[in-house]
Amino acid sequence: MRGAKSAKWVTGAIIVALAATACGGGKSGDSGSDAKAVDPNGIFSIELGEPEKPLLTGDTMESNGSAVMAGLFSTLVDYKADGSLTMVNAESVTTTDSKTWTVKLKPGWTFHDGTPVTSKSYVDAWNWNASLKNAQGLASWFADIKGYDKVHPDAEGAKQTADKLEGLKVVDENTFTIELTKSVPYFGHKLAYIVFAPLPDSFYKLDAKTRGQAPVGNGPYKFKSWDHKKKIEITRYDGYKGPNKAKNGGVVFKNYTTLEAAYEDLKSGNVDVLRQIAPKDLPVYRQDLGDRAVDQAYSAIQTIAVAFYADQWKKPKQVDPRVIQGLSMAIDRATITKTVLNGTREPATGWVAKGVLGFQEDGGNGVTKYDPAKAKELIKAGGGVPGNKISIQYNADGGHKEWVDAVCNSIQQATSVQCVGDGKPDFQADLTARKTKQVKSLYRSGWVLDYPVNANFISDLFRTGAGGNQGDFSNKELDAKIAKADSAKTLDESVKAYQAIEKDLKNYMPSIPLWYYKVNAGFSEKVSGVAYGQDGDPILTGVEVKK
Amino acid sequence: MGRYVARRLLQMIPVFLGTTLLIFAMVHALPGDPVLAMFGDKGADPATLAAKRHELGLDKPTWQQYFFYMRDMILHLDFGSQIRNGRPVTEVLGDAFPITLQLGVLAFAIELVFGIGLGIVGGLRAGRLADNLILIFTLLIISIPVFVLGYIIKMVFAFNLGWIEPNVATEPEWSQLIAPAVVLGGLSLAYVARLTRTSMAENLRADYMRTAVAKGLPRRRVIGVHLMRNSMIPVVTFLGTDIGAIMGGAVVTEFIFNIHGIGGVIAESISRREGSTLVGLVTILVIVYLVTSLLIDLLYAVLDPRIRYA
Numbered sequence: 046m047r048g049a050k051s052a053k054w055v056t057g058a059i060i061v062a063l064a065a066t067a068c069g070g071g072k073s074g075d076s077g078s079d080a081k082a083v084d085p086n087g088i089f090s091i092e093l094g095e096p097e098k099p100l101l102t103g104d105t106m107e108s109n110g111s112a113v114m115a116g117l118f119s120t121l122v123d124y125k126a127d128g129s130l131t132m133v134n135a136e137s138v139t140t141t142d143s144k145t146w147t148v149k150l151k152p153g154w155t156f157h158d159g160t161p162v163t164s165k166s167y168v169d170a171w172n173w174n175a176s177l178k179n180a181q182g183l184a185s186w187f188a189d190i191k192g193y194d195k196v197h198p199d200a201e202g203a204k205q206t207a208d209k210l211e212g213l214k215v216v217d218e219n220t221f222t223i224e225l226t227k228s229v230p231y232f233g234h235k236l237a238y239i240v241f242a243p244l245p246d247s248f249y250k251l252d253a254k255t256r257g258q259a260p261v262g263n264g265p266y267k268f269k270s271w272d273h274k275k276k277i278e279i280t281r282y283d284g285y286k287g288p289n290k291a292k293n294g295g296v297v298f299k300n301y302t303t304l305e306a307a308y309e310d311l312k313s314g315n316v317d318v319l320r321q322i323a324p325k326d327l328p329v330y331r332q333d334l335g336d337r338a339v340d341q342a343y344s345a346i347q348t349i350a351v352a353f354y355a356d357q358w359k360k361p362k363q364v365d366p367r368v369i370q371g372l373s374m375a376i377d378r379a380t381i382t383k384t385v386l387n388g389t390r391e392p393a394t395g396w397v398a399k400g401v402l403g404f405q406e407d408g409g410n411g412v413t414k415y416d417p418a419k420a421k422e423l424i425k426a427g428g429g430v431p432g433n434k435i436s437i438q439y440n441a442d443g444g445h446k447e448w449v450d451a452v453c454n455s456i457q458q459a460t461s462v463q464c465v466g467d468g469k470p471d472f473q474a475d476l477t478a479r480k481t482k483q484v485k486s487l488y489r490s491g492w493v494l495d496y497p498v499n500a501n502f503i504s505d506l507f508r509t510g511a512g513g514n515q516g517d518f519s520n521k522e523l524d525a526k527i528a529k530a531d532s533a534k535t536l537d538e539s540v541k542a543y544q545a546i547e548k549d550l551k552n553y554m555p556s557i558p559l560w561y562y563k564v565n566a567g568f569s570e571k572v573s574g575v576a577y578g579q580d581g582d583p584i585l586t587g588v589e590v591k592k
Numbered sequence: 593m594g595r596y597v598a599r600r601l602l603q604m605i606p607v608f609l610g611t612t613l614l615i616f617a618m619v620h621a622l623p624g625d626p627v628l629a630m631f632g633d634k635g636a637d638p639a640t641l642a643a644k645r646h647e648l649g650l651d652k653p654t655w656q657q658y659f660f661y662m663r664d665m666i667l668h669l670d671f672g673s674q675i676r677n678g679r680p681v682t683e684v685l686g687d688a689f690p691i692t693l694q695l696g697v698l699a700f701a702i703e704l705v706f707g708i709g710l711g712i713v714g715g716l717r718a719g720r721l722a723d724n725l726i727l728i729f730t731l732l733i734i735s736i737p738v739f740v741l742g743y744i745i746k747m748v749f750a751f752n753l754g755w756i757e758p759n760v761a762t763e764p765e766w767s768q769l770i771a772p773a774v775v776l777g778g779l780s781l782a783y784v785a786r787l788t789r790t791s792m793a794e795n796l797r798a799d800y801m802r803t804a805v806a807k808g809l810p811r812r813r814v815i816g817v818h819l820m821r822n823s824m825i826p827v828v829t830f831l832g833t834d835i836g837a838i839m840g841g842a843v844v845t846e847f848i849f850n851i852h853g854i855g856g857v858i859a860e861s862i863s864r865r866e867g868s869t870l871v872g873l874v875t876i877l878v879i880v881y882l883v884t885s886l887l888i889d890l891l892y893a894v895l896d897p898r899i900r901y902a
Contacts, residue, residue: 178643184640203639258650473626473864
């Protein structure tokens with residue numbers, strides 16, 4: 046899936062791009078238990094960077110904007126911590142063949158401007174977001190729907206020949222159908238993403254400048270104000286009909302230039318909820334905050350991807366997967382996550398992150414185990430690393446240097462393959478090198494769930510030509526297996542098929558899994574019930590403010 | 593005098609064009625594509641990228657972009673819009689400038705009052721204990737990097753003593769700006785003090801001082817008018833260029849104290865390849881520099897009537 050949220054932590058000037066940071070929504074579970082009385086109208090504050098772009102459902106990809114949008118909009122469905130679906134604005138989402146889907150809405154919902162939410166609100170919004178002329182970054186999410194190639198041709202210079210997606214049909218006020226070009230068993234899970242939110246009629250009357258400055262949504266909160274680079278305020282929408290009504294009066298998103306500053310303010314009581322602790326404070330934050338410290342896994346993974354187009358891996362012959370297996374087994378993940386990364390990551394055992402439907406223990410089939418002897422053996426058996434030298438490209442502005450050096454050391458010590466970090470000055474330069482296929486050897490990569498199904502971590506990354514497949518990995522055998530898993534009748538079967546594929550990925554080694562991300566955050570004494578979703582963002586509606 | 597001012601104003605035009613062109617070219621020469629980066633790790637299809645580029649006018653050659661940009665800026669005072677969020681650059685700058693200006697004024701005031709104050713004390717007591725103390729103190733400030741000084745002040749006064757708030761709130765008050773202003777003005781303060789001290793110590797031995805004392809003028813007048821006026825020329829020169837430096841050099845200080853001013857915008861614009869924002873910013877900074885240096889040059893004549901402008 047192309048074009049999901051990216052570049053997390055763009056706090057003020059400093060871009061700390063963690064990885065591809067997609068947002069799925071994911072609101073589940075809250076643990077509101079505290080003796081002090083709760084003020085149902087209490088307002089709390091959250092640390093946030095300035096959203097990079099206007100707040101549009103079709104263009105909000107990075108985490109700062111997503112955090113706000115998650116409060117303003119409700120989508121048809123949402124998912125629980127185990128990856129299973131719950132209905133939000135939808136009464137039901139049904140299909141018999143995974144190709145034609147019928148959506149029934151809960152009646153009586155209204156937008157914050159008072160107009161009703163109907164099936165047309167959805168269909169119009171999707172058409173608008175998918176249309177090439179609106180150039181929305183998340184448009185490709187509609188690629189499954191019939192007629193997408195007419196509304197949004199991909200090739201450069203192409204003109205769109207239709208304004209509306211052929212596959213979307215309004216049946217009545219509260220029902221519409223979606224026809225896909227082929228069966229997609231996990232399409233229902235995708236609907237939780239913000240790009241599938243409805244838009245009120247008033248949206249289309251706005252001009253490009255005001256659009257996205259004061260969004261009118263259908264979610265638990267309504268927009269109040271956006272004082273650029275200072276704060277964004279949203280307040281509870283009392284007409285909200287959904288299951289996740291806000292337990293507080295509203296949220297103030299405060300802008301900080303650095304995470305360090307935010308942490309200092311948390312300690313002095315000027316901000317209530319943090320989304321992340323700065324590396325400097327990680328060693329002490331558990332002591333400082335006690336049971337208000339958060340340390341929780343979320344569905345994201347860091348990997349080292351292989352630039353298969355590079356001469357090193359291609360000439361004179363395609364690299365043997367055993368060589369990459371060997372490199373993988375030469376990395377001491379346990380020690381690096383504990384020391385260099387301060388326990389903020391958890392060693393990965395496979396390619397699919399935790400909290401995703403179909404996650405399995407040891408999905409990597411042992412390929413992530415640290416075993417220097419075996420590593421050496423595998424590399425030798427595979428014909429050795431060409432030139433006996435590798436480099437790992439990373440962006441130097443993202444705090445990646447330390448672990449890249451550690452990984453290199455680990456590989457060098459275990460296998461005597463020379464390894465150096467290839468630092469690009471910033472995320473922009475790193476991205477451009479990847480896009481223009483200039484990566485010389487390996488590069489740092491990552492993935493945060495778009496939707497909580499294991500297909501998202503396999504098909505969207507390793508299929509030939511997939512959006513997330515930037516290393517030009519291509520294998521016909523694997524493509525066939527993915528196509529088969531995608532054409533499964535039910536979601537269950539598809540998930541199982543993908544589980545089998547994951548176990549098998551060891552034989553292709555499209556990338557080297559490193560570790561799963563964790564939320565390391567904290568909150569103040571003023572609030573309780575702070576929980577974090579699979580995308581790593583705090584769940585706004587569950588927070589309770591003490592009197 | 594009038595002709596001199598007119599000539600100086602005319603000279604500003606090539607300087608202005610040159611600097612903006614340089615900045616524009618430099619931003620474009622940096623590796624990394626702002627449109628590509630809008631879509632992050634996961635990217636977008638070529639059609640969307642092309643549509644975005646066209647919408648932003650980034651598909652035109654660089655010289656055309658520069659030409660249109662300068663035309664809009666000069667004719668309509670339109671600095672263009674930011675690439676990512678489409679906010680007009682004037683609005684972005686309008687948000688960021690007041691706070692930096694506030695900080696700059698405060699820092700400048702601290703620099704002026706304490707710098708000249710310490711300099712006078714040191715200059716009049718050259719070679720004695722007070723002078724030596726001041727020299728050691730200023731040496732200390734000059735040798736500590738700005739960010740270290742910032743963190744030390746924060747650590748001591750905010751965390752250990754609890755006298756000040758560690759960070760500047762989103763709606764800043766003057767009192768919160770004192771600590772960052774001290775950090776920002778600190779380095780220049782040391783230079784001002786040393787310049788004033790040396791200049792005064794030297795002039796104390798000048799002929800006109802001897803004459804003034806011999807004429808029996810009161811000490812206050814000898815020092816206040818005769819000595820100060822002549823000793824201030826190098827100090828004023830330094831102060832003038834320093835105004836610009838304070839405006840542009842607040843990057844580190846603003847970062848440490850969570851101030852959403854020019855510093856942050858500069859850093860952000862560079863990392864996001866926001867050419868138009870940067871040029872807008874630099875243009876304003878250049879104007880500040882040019883105007884202050886002109887004012888300083890004119891001030892010379894007031895301080896020293898021997899300096900004349902044709």
